[in-house]
Amino acid sequence: MTGVSIAGIGITEFGRNPRSVPKMAVHAVRGALADAGAEWSDVHFAAGGSHSGGHADNLLGPLGLTGIPFMNVFNGCATGASALLAASNAIRAGEARLALAVGFDRHARGSFAPRPRDRGLPEWYGDAGLMVTTQFFGMKIQRYLEQHDVDRSVLARVSAKAFRNAEHNPNAWRRTPVRESEIAGSMMVADPLTKYMFCSPGDGAVAVLLCRADDAHRHSSTPVHIRSLTHRTRRPGSFEVFSPAFSPVEGVSVSADAASAAFEAAGIGPGDIDLAQLQDTDSGAEVIHMAEVGLCEHGEQERLIFDGATELTGQIPVNTDGGCLANGEPIGASALRQIHESVLQLRGTAGVRQVRNGPQTALNHVYGAPGLSACTILSR
């Protein structure tokens, strides 16, 4: 079976984008086509998804009705990763030489307003004010900090890093550095997480074109390859958002499952990773995910973060483009934003925020409701 490589990448500005949603997405696709040196008519398979931005296959109108199969996908925060998986499988199966994965979104201001019946939950759960995603993130890190003796000061440090990294990312939303004292002192949203420790729903679109590995040099002088791409859903005992009740099993984590499968499929270990993009819906999630994906032991984060290990100049830079904390969370787009950033870093074209010494391998991790995770390992 053929390997799969990145042929091209395209992105829009994140945050509040003045373009209409379809125009944002088309802009990202055309960016990816230009990057790959390809035409729309060269693309023979597409997959895409959006939470609030309409059906992804509406893009076929403005891009051109070439008759190709277009798979609409939705998988929460892993939507972009699911589009990537579908496109990757089309290449592997020999159904296309060039396949598109696209993700985009636009969300109203403020937090999401989910409906219990969409999740198979009783109405009283929503009525009583329990169906709020921020509560889950607050409760998960609250227990984690106590259980693993991690000081809550790491939370402001993680957010401050995100805004610092984003200062050098022209597509990021929040590009002004914020002092840790201001982050820690901002409004408490879900104890111990304050306002500046949460990402905000926003706009964004990203497109990634995939090709056969033996075609990669036709599209890029510094090709980046997909080493592995894994999706997992929750097992019993995993603590997940929107759970009226569950029976905890220590150590069970869907992110850990997805990451270990990705490492096994790639034939490498966490020690081989040069940089990582980790789901950072909130700064606590980045802290927890560092250990869940295997980049460190549980409880080791405080030392690593205060030693600067996850900074651009550290031994394992995390969320080099500012992550969701600084780019916002357009649900359909975030997973592919990670891929976009890792490709720039591996090509050595990330500009001021370029990780030094020629990174070779990047881990990309998303996590979303109702308990799913996708991990993608890319390498030069």
Place this chain on the structure above:
Amino acid sequence: MISDRTESSQDWRSDGTGVVLQGSQCAACYTVGFPAAESCTGCGGETTTAVDLPTEGELWTWTTQSVRPPSPPYAGAESAEDFSPYLVGYVAFESGVCVEGRLAEVEPGGVRIGDRMHIVPVEYSTDSQGAPLSTFAFAPTSAEVTR
């Protein structure tokens, strides 16, 4: 006045001294679920029986809700200005199941993971017609026991 939302109370009942949560237990692997379900999330078993959850457990984790949640789904009709912040948490019961609920009779600084909690009824708001909205909540069992 009975709100149209009381249909949900089939998941718990008041027994005079407190509130009893009504869950289900898998006949094959004994995993307890709440609310009661026809199949087991632990093993997929298709035979479950009704079971009352214990009325006391330990606080497993907690957090705060400092602003009015998006409505819908939140049913309280109060304005953002009139909103009263509350705490939520999970309480772990002896069977191993953790149940999520509001916390009652606590302040953010006065609650700790591991505290003994029991289940109480609370009126958390009123609906748009002014009828009280009620649910179950977890309250500290006693100061002596929790410290």
